[in-house]
Amino acid sequence: MIHIEQKTHTTQDGTTVIVLTPKGRLDITTAWQFRLKLQECISKLSRHVVVNLGQVGFIDSSGLTSLVAGMRDADKVKGSFRICNVHPEARLVFEVTMMDSVFEIFETEEEALEGVPRSMVG
Numbered sequence: 001m002i003h004i005e006q007k008t009h010t011t012q013d014g015t016t017v018i019v020l021t022p023k024g025r026l027d028i029t030t031a032w033q034f035r036l037k038l039q040e041c042i043s044k045l046s047r048h049v050v051v052n053l054g055q056v057g058f059i060d061s062s063g064l065t066s067l068v069a070g071m072r073d074a075d076k077v078k079g080s081f082r083i084c085n086v087h088p089e090a091r092l093v094f095e096v097t098m099m100d101s102v103f104e105i106f107e108t109e110e111e112a113l114e115g116v117p118r119s120m121v122g
Contacts, residue, residue, distance in 0.1 A: 002030035004037050008045070009113055016046040017113055023055040026063030026090075034063070038070035047079025050112045054085035059093050071103065080104075084112035 005021040018041045022034055041049055049070065053059070067083065074081035084106040086094060094100040106112035 017048040021052040025058040027060045031062040031066040035066035047077040059090045082112040
């Protein structure tokens with residue numbers, strides 16, 4: 001099991017953004033659970049999602065796959081999918097797999113939230 005903290009943020013223009021903060025390892029045993037959580041949030045709550053990875057010290061290919069799937073889900077509904085606060089040990093995995101160029105990655109949650117609504121008018 002992975003613990004996933006969830007909160008809702010409303011931007012200045014009234015856009016709802018879901019912030020998910022998984023805690024622990026994002027690997028073969030937990031990635032499916034995180035994937036379902038992303039799916040549920042995007043389909044039911046908001047098409048704008050920020051994933052804070054500050055508490056994920058380990059991520060493997062299945063963890064990355066769950067993030068890619070979430071990004072695709074958000075793209076399908078013209079939403080946004082951002083990652084922030086990548087744990088230093090997990091950051092290496094993003095760099096080695098070149099995933100750091102696939103995702104929109106921000107240093108802080110604040111930056112990720114501020115960056116969401118710009119191209120999302122209408």
